[in-house]
Amino acid sequence: MNKRGIIARTAAGALGGLLLIGGAGAAIADTLDDDNVDVKVDIAPIQPVGALTFSVAADSTTLTEEGSTDTIRQFKGSLPEVTVTDDRAEVPAGVFWYVTGQASDFTGPGGATISAGHLGWAPKLLTAEGDGEVAEGPEVGTVLDPQADPNNVGVVGEELLALALDSQDAATVGEWKASADLTLKTPKNVTPGAYTSKLTLTLWEDEQ
Template identity: 65%
Template sequence: MSRRGVIARCSAAAVGGLMVVGMAGAAIADEYGDEEVVVSVEIEALPPVGALTMSVAAESTTLSEVESEDADVRQFNGTLPKVTVTDDRESVPEDVGWYVTGQSSTFVGVAGGEIGAEHLGWAPRLLTANDGEVAEGPVVDTVLDAPPNNVGLVAEELLALALDSTGARVAGEWEADADLFLKTPKGVAPDSYSATLTLTLWEDAL
């Protein structure tokens, strides 16, 4: 309580005393010293509103055999489940872009056989109409195809790319998928094979 408040309360008590007793004098307080107390508070920055996120429509997909153009190759086709990139941030860093990559593990059969990730390729497809803010990645062929891009999904390959996150954010949501194709030698061991295709959303200076 401040000294003025204390004096006010004492004065009120003194007046009350005068009314009852009929005699009292106003008390005057003497100041004998001050002490200081430091009050500190740490106010953290508010978390950003919204986020750049990615979702995939399904956790699995199946490849089915189709007629191969090469008599020495067996081909199995399928479709990557729809990938959605959403950006609902109120503010976006300048001079950055986002991109989605995919990388496959080795196909492993129930009986223990293996088919390397270099045998899996894709043809990305952008499903959201745009004016060039986002582009689909290039076709990645398999090791059994002709060069130059016959590396398969061994390393991170591009599904979709936004060179400017600020420009892409206007749409708010982008969708893409890809045609998947696995090509094996004709003599591949019959089995039930599976692999994991890892999709990653990045944002970085481009």
Template identity: 60%
Template sequence: MNRSHIARTAAGVVGGLVLVGVGGAAIAEEVGADGVDVNVTIEEQAAGALSLSVAAESETLTEVEGASADYREFTGALPDVTVADTRAEVPDGVFWYVTGQASDFVGADGQAPITPDHLGWTPALVTEGNGEVSPGDEVSTSLDESTNPSTPNNVGLSGEELLQMALDSSEATAANGEWTANADLTLKTPNDVEAGSYTSTVTLSLFEDTY
């Protein structure tokens, strides 16, 4: 072996030692430590509920000019009414429905009240569905002719259905979600009704019942 070969080999070894030395210089010495607690509170998962909400608290009816020579007519719209079912399990043999019942229209200046049979509505679905819910029937006022002689439907809002579950409970479990309906409102009064402001409350109630 000649000396030049030995020299090249030594240089290679020295070069290798230099690389190892650079790696060793990057190792830090730990001089202290502390910890951070990570906390979480996991609440019990809600069982869900059947609930009702209304999009607005009031509506003002406006008069339809020249609607009829026999009465005065005022129209408006019931705000959107939504039923939500977030339950994971629905009891067997139950269904739900929403009704609306109007109180007297009370005059702000002591006028004689307008009874709720003078207020009717035409319910309609807002959200599209697959037949799991259906709107209630049109309800006419007492100043209209009934379209059902055997069971008069010109009774006004005395507790009439706005929206109802159309499935039995086993099917309703798969249809859980939200359903929205509203209704066109119509108030008809005699021509000699006293002038002034009147206020009525339409109470919307959600019921769950058994078959």
């Protein structure tokens, strides 16, 4: 027999056997165990740089009697300095900000009250910089002032302290300060004693 032919057939058979063994090895492979890994990520929103904020220099003020008449007792004082700061890197277009104030009724001894309508104010802008980007609100009289003036209602409902018609323009200065002269007028026969009221100041920003 041709030895070369025998060697070739033997080699082919051995290779086939290896292939069969390899196939058998793949066929008998089985899953012994598995597990899962949860991949989680929290993608936080990009935080804006800077903010539009405001602060009040003090949390109280005192009114003292000044300018009373035979029929009306009058008390005056000042709103603590209010500061609006805008240090945002990007100020939205088409928005404006404003600060309002609203007073609660005064409460006094023995449950005595003086309605918030008896408190008036005259806002004033303290920041000299800028070119009219921010304006002070209108003066608001009390219910004991002449009622021909529609503003004589007292600081009872979100009265305007200061207004920036364009937040982008106002931000060029960056910081604005405002205050207000406060006036309380009561009837002559008001119950004597210490009275307190809460004046809530709020900074708003809205679309034009």
